[in-house]
Amino acid sequence: MTVPAVLRTLARLSASEQPQRAQLDLTRTAGLAWLGDDPAGWTALTCDTPTPWTASPEQHRATQRLAQFDALHHEDRLLRLGWAYLCGPVRVNGQRRRVCLPLVSRPVRLHHSGGRRHTLHAAGDTTLFPLLTDWTHAAHLETTLTTDHGWITAVLAAAGFDAVPVLDARHHPHRYTTGDEPVVVAGTGLHAGEPVVNTERGTALTTWARTPGTEHTALAALYTPHDDAPVTHDTTVTGDTTVTGPLPLSPDQRAAVLTARHAPITVIGGPPGSGKTHTLAAIALDAVATGRSVLLASRTRSAADALATALHRAGGPTPVLFGDSELRHDTARDLADGPTTPKREIAALDHARRTADAAVTTAERAIATALRDEELAHTAVRREALMPAHRLVAPRAFDHDADHDRLHALLRPRHGFLARPRTARALRTARRLTGAAPGTTTADLAAAVTAAEQSAAHVRVATAGGTDLHALRDLLADEDTRAHTATAAWLRALTTSHRGAGPRRAVAALATALRSGRAARRRALALIAPDDLVRALPVWVGTLADVEDILPAVPGLFDLVVLDEAGHVDQPLAAPALLRARRAVIAGDPRQLRHVSFIGDHAVRDALAAEGTTALGDRLDVPKVSLFDAATATADAHWLTEHHRCAPHLIGFAATRFYEDRIALLTTHPALADDDRIDTELVPGTRDDKGVNHVEVDAVLAHVRRRTAAGARSLGVVTPFRAQADALERALLDRLTLDEITTGGIRVGTVHGVQGAEFDEVVISFTLTDDDRPHAWRFAGDRNLLAVLTTRARHRVHAITSATRPVGLIADYLAHADTPPRAHPGTTTDDEWTARLADELTALGLTTRTGHPVGRHHVDLVVGERADAVALDTRPHPDGPTAHLARWRALHGAGWRVHDAFPSRFAHDPARAAVTLAHELTPAAHPAQR
Secondary structure, eight states: OOHHHHHHHHHHHHHHSOOOOOOOTTTSSOOOEEEEHHHHHHHHHSSSSOEEEEEOHHHHHHHHHHHHHHTTTTGOOOEEEEEEEEEEEEETTTTEEEEEEEEEEEEEEEEEEEEEOOOOOOOOOEETTTTTOOOOHHHHHHHTTTTTHHHHHHHHHHHHHOSSOOOOOTSOOHHHHHHHSSSEEEEEEEEEEEOOOOOHHHHHHHHHTSSTTTGSSHHHHHHHGGGGGOOOOHHHHHOOOOOOOEEEOOOHHHHHOOOOOTEEEEEEEEOTTTHHHHHHHHHHHOOOOOOOOOOOSSSSHHHHHHHHHHHHHTTOSSOOOOOOOTHHHHHHHHHOOOOOHHHHHHHHHHHHHHHHHHHHHHHHHHHHHHHHHHHHHHHHHGGGGHHHHHHHHHHGSTTTTTHHHHHHHHHHOOSSSSHHHHHHHHHHHHHHTTTOOOTTOOHHHHHHHHHHHHHHHHHHHHTTSSSOHHHHHHHHHHHHHHHHHHHHHHHHTTTTTSHHHHHHHHHHHHHHHHHSSSHHHHHHHHSSHHHHHHHHOOOEEEEEHHHHHHHHOOOTOOEEEEOOOOGGOHHHHHHHHHHEEEEEEEEOTTSOOOOOOOOHHHHHHHHHHTTTTTGTTTOTTTTTOOOHHHHHTTOEEOOOEEEEOOOOOHHHHHHHHHHHHHOOEEEOHHHHHTOOOOEEEEEEOOOOOOSSOOOHHHHHHHHHHHHTTTTOOOEEEESSHHHHHHHHHHHHHHHSOOHHHHHEEEEEEHHHHHHTTEEEEEEEEEEEEEOOOOOHHHHOHHHHHHHHHHOOEEEEEEEEOSSSSSSSSHHHHHHTTTTTOOOOOOOOOOHHHHHHHHHHHHHTTOEEEEEETTTTTTEEESSSSSGGOOOEEEOOOOOOOHHHHHHHHHHHTTTEEEEOGGGGGTOOOHHHHHHHHHTSTTTTTTTTOO
């Protein structure tokens, strides 16, 4: 199957998609504050510096409402400053529509300075009239933007509007939106609404189909037929298991990073709160550490910014935010301030990193040695009666200087050439070193050497007063932090160490381009040598729309592309990003809301037949198959199982009903495990003819006021229905002040609008009543919709319903909400010491549970209630020191206090241990104990 044929198929299907709808009348929603010819408006539109502005009394009310609207949708950046508004009736896509559209607009933040004083802050790209379709012409018009009426006429002509009168800023667009003829009012105004970027994907993909080199890209790997798909090798086979990066990783996350180094397609799945963004950042930083370049892209700006924030938080190299990001100018400043790092400084940082890594390894080795000695000593005590017999067999094996590792090696059978005489010779040597009789068998001698090793360990542990890893764990925690910090510093400097003359010019040109408009930035990037660009700056972050609109169209420009939100992304949108890299990491959650497509089955059949791609019909069925689905047809998914975010009551319903109990909760600490985090409120509401439940609107508003008064600072108001979301928005705008909305961190939207967002608290308005028809219940009770709705809250949910007889999954969720959660009782232990110790502690009046689950691990013994609960290590982990350390790191990261209760500390006496531990575990006795 050829890549051009796949691209032509995707182009046909993309062309069949319905066009994106534009918000054409911007005087609706939150209104339009008309600045007219106020110089502050033009300055804020064309400059990047904050612009002071004082609203007139007539502007103040509209401005306040817009500021409130912007605060309710803060992450979406819906407040925009526009100039030169086309108003009145026009034909759009063959239909007569009334419009109020600016010819140029820019997202802004409006900061209130007191009274009617404000400051306008640029918050993204300047974009031109959304009805322009010629990119080249749009780029020219963008770079020649002026207040001259001739510029307005040129834009209108390019969009197909001739002979439209241009009025000066003394006129208000409101007067002309309902007029009989279109006019343009040449002034500035504040309004709400997203810009519509008319990217004709079908044409772009057809152009890509004629571009040489696409067969060596990630897109080619994605659509390789099953029989020809490359085999993904486990990197552990090659021994390449060291992950270089400043972020701590779970075993699942580490496995994903290692696979991403070599696999053409790596798929990462996981529920909300499983650390997908963290893992993608770790993959990007590991790639940079090995000299590779990375493009990270997602469907939405907020998700792209989340990826950039994760990279910034890690402290590594500066990611290039090349698209419509509020953080883009910070990137430009960082590039301008970042000189080339000298080689000697890189060497010093590399030495510091390796030294820190070695310190971590040393601490891990010390803990592993202590755990092995504890295990051997425990066995020695249990087999103490046999020691005299073993000492008779091999007396010198019990000497203090005996080399037990060498003796074990001598007793292993030899293989290969002359195996039998070599084995016999080694056995004779072992007998001589241990003082064993000439006829002593290998089995007897091996048992004696093992007993001697156990006896020696018992002596060492007894001499130390028992095994206590507290100091070593504290040291390891410090060394982990030091190693992560040193690695981040090294990575940050490493990315500036390869800047020769070409890369240095590329960085300077890019810094200038990032301060330019969108079209100028696209043109500037096209003039920079691609190799210099990615060599000097290996990490790039943007939206999928930004990728095709701005980045040079070079196949395999990056070594790796990382695509987030893949379950919500259609394949034509993702194709340009896949073409720009050699390998891909595709991440998402197939149980969340999927992409929406308007393509019919007949269009799919026709496209497949026309381009001869019927064999890939299972992957190229674009309406039904998301990017994530297509990826899982090529590679197995790495499923991230550990959940870090929510208390068990909040995530429990989704974990059971949508994720088949494949979520391992790291939030099962007794302080959270039995917390009732979901409140329900039944109100006598009904829905009007527009679908709005006004009683629930009032109940939501009352609850929001109570919670903000109580100090809540992150409140999401969510409903399944668009009409209810609009009504909730109007009520919040009408009845809350800007300070209340901002202080409470209040956001409002439909479930589709909040996918990917998270809040401390969520208020749900289910809207439905007992009288609603089954189709409404089916829509609101959709599995994917509820999987999003029920997993947005970090700490608490307040669910409001007017249905006394709910049905389907909503009924099940409300029943779950009203069922008090119970802490996990633990599991029965098979370890005698742990069981006896638990019994003794229980006899002293302490709450105990064995085998308590935390993520993928089980705590040997938990003692205490709620916040005072402590995890006890009562024995070395049965799976060895690596598993023991992994469990400790997971517990430490989840906020547990970890304490040692190994039998050697208490002369193997559980009663003595219980008395001692009862004192040690008192919070006042050791408040900082881990």
